[in-house]
Amino acid sequence: MRRVVRIGFALSVACVASAAGLTSGQRDELTKALDVLSSQNDTASANTMGKALLDTDISLDDWSDFFKTFFDDHAFTTAQASFWDYAIGQAGDSGERIATISGLASTAALRKALSQPKTSSGQAHGSAWNAAVWLQKLATELPGQNRQQLFSAFNAALQGECNGVVPSSGMQRVQNMDNMRVGIQLCLTAAEFTARNEDGRTAVAAAMGLQDPGRTFWIRSGAFLLDNNYLNKAQVRSLGSLAEAVPSSLHSVVAVAVSQGLSLDPSAGGFHTSAQIISIQPIAMGVATDPAEWLQGLPRPVAPLFTIRAAQQYVRAIQQVQFHKRPALGLRLAGIIQSAGAERAGYLLSNSIPSGRYVHSPAALMPDTAYLWFIDTENTFRQAMELFNVPIKEPVDEFLLFADMMTGGGGSSVLFHTDPRGIVTFQKAAVGRVALEGIQPPGIVAPIIPSAIAGTQYYLNAIQLRPRSVRFKLDSLGHAAELIGP
Numbered sequence: 001m002r003r004v005v006r007i008g009f010a011l012s013v014a015c016v017a018s019a020a021g022l023t024s025g026q027r028d029e030l031t032k033a034l035d036v037l038s039s040q041n042d043t044a045s046a047n048t049m050g051k052a053l054l055d056t057d058i059s060l061d062d063w064s065d066f067f068k069t070f071f072d073d074h075a076f077t078t079a080q081a082s083f084w085d086y087a088i089g090q091a092g093d094s095g096e097r098i099a100t101i102s103g104l105a106s107t108a109a110l111r112k113a114l115s116q117p118k119t120s121s122g123q124a125h126g127s128a129w130n131a132a133v134w135l136q137k138l139a140t141e142l143p144g145q146n147r148q149q150l151f152s153a154f155n156a157a158l159q160g161e162c163n164g165v166v167p168s169s170g171m172q173r174v175q176n177m178d179n180m181r182v183g184i185q186l187c188l189t190a191a192e193f194t195a196r197n198e199d200g201r202t203a204v205a206a207a208m209g210l211q212d213p214g215r216t217f218w219i220r221s222g223a224f225l226l227d228n229n230y231l232n233k234a235q236v237r238s239l240g241s242l243a244e245a246v247p248s249s250l251h252s253v254v255a256v257a258v259s260q261g262l263s264l265d266p267s268a269g270g271f272h273t274s275a276q277i278i279s280i281q282p283i284a285m286g287v288a289t290d291p292a293e294w295l296q297g298l299p300r301p302v303a304p305l306f307t308i309r310a311a312q313q314y315v316r317a318i319q320q321v322q323f324h325k326r327p328a329l330g331l332r333l334a335g336i337i338q339s340a341g342a343e344r345a346g347y348l349l350s351n352s353i354p355s356g357r358y359v360h361s362p363a364a365l366m367p368d369t370a371y372l373w374f375i376d377t378e379n380t381f382r383q384a385m386e387l388f389n390v391p392i393k394e395p396v397d398e399f400l401l402f403a404d405m406m407t408g409g410g411g412s413s414v415l416f417h418t419d420p421r422g423i424v425t426f427q428k429a430a431v432g433r434v435a436l437e438g439i440q441p442p443g444i445v446a447p448i449i450p451s452a453i454a455g456t457q458y459y460l461n462a463i464q465l466r467p468r469s470v471r472f473k474l475d476s477l478g479h480a481a482e483l484i485g486p
Contacts, residue, residue, distance in 0.1 A: 230261025238422030432462030
């Protein structure tokens with residue numbers, strides 16, 4: 001719960017006197033006030049800070065100089081963050097300026113904390129952590145120019161200080177767990193500023209001093225590879241091809257973590273981000289997928305299990321984003337599970353799954369489908385058609401739903417192939433949809449299934465596959481009833 005500080009400055013803007021910069025007396029007064037606010041709520045100290053914050057004749061450069069001196073012997077604390085949070089909320093039209101000033105405070109504290117010996121602990125780690133968390137919050141809230149100014153200050157604070165702190169692949173191995181936590185949060189904060197902008201990612205890589213392969217992974221995919229040098233070259237090469245093949249527009253993954261290398265799992269919580277973190281298992285590259293997952297009579301391609309399990313983690317992230325944006329995907333998923341039931345023969349991946357898996361865990365169906373889809377999408381379609389001709393028709397529905405999820409609502413899906421070395425390649429495939437009316441969710445309760453949905457739903461029923469396109473007639477419930485050609 002946010003601690004409330006009662007501040008009078010929001011009502012006294014007109015009473016603020018103009019001054020050219022900060023006098024020595026003001027600096028002393030503000031130092032005392034912020035020192036008190038570093039550990040406790042105090043109305044008098046808050047008002048002292050508040051009046052200065054509203055004085056526009058005190059420039060951002062003046063504040064930056066003040067904070068550099070203040071944080072030479074102070075830490076950025078949670079009590080300070082509480083003050084800044086409340087001050088911003090009370091400042092009305094001045095809120096953005098005060099938020100920017102708070103960012104200058106946190107970047108000054110971060111710079112000082114990161115400059116301390118990497119073997120130190122205690123106050124420096126706490127200050128760096130609190131500053132990184134506060135900056136992550138600001139990165140989600142500040143607009144345009146103010147955000148860019150803060151990003152520049154953040155990058156400046158990182159310069160030359162991230163080796164032994166950031167556990168990105170190719171960097172010096174992080175030994176200290178306090179450093180590790182700070183380094184991971186710094187990555188998440190950096191991603192908050194710039195994960196979707198390649199120029200920004202390049203600037204972060206330079207500021208952090210990222211080394212390959214982690215540097216290239218981050219710049220090309222928009223996600224930090226946090227393995228603390230645990231993965232081998234073949235694993236990193238495979239993972240890089242996967243991260244680049246999966247459209248970043250479908251998910252918000254900004255960190256791929258290997259908990260065995262970090263001695264913690266960032267995806268389990270405890271870090272601050274508005275995006276997604278996935279954790280992968282460092283399975284040996286010599287371990288292959290099970291060829292028995294393909295039907296007899298079909299080709300039985302295999303791929304490194306490491307790559308396919310990582311792809312399934314990406315698909316879990318994609319499902320979380322896409323099913324939230326497009327409730328009709330959850331509606332179609334529920335219809336498939338209701339129709340196929342508990343028997344595993346009604347699904348594409350039927351050899352190793354237990355009966356009733358999807359009835360009990362609807363969210364497992366799309367990641368399980370990814371097992372085959374990422375090995376070879378076109379062979380997955382052959383499998384669906386073999387079952388369709390039995391006739392077991394739900395696997396075609398499953399294929400079409402997965403294809404739709406991978407469109408992001410657009411006009412093309414993504415087909416994949418993974419070779420025995422774990423290198424993932426892809427191609428775009430045009431899709432088509434048909435309008436359906438009156439479909440309602442069956443009695444399956446799960447977070448990804450809407451409880452109610454109204455209006456026209458558009459179900460994917462056509463996709464371009466080499467060497468031809470295929471189109472299905474759907475029945476009134478949205479199930480594939482007949483292959484009707486291109």
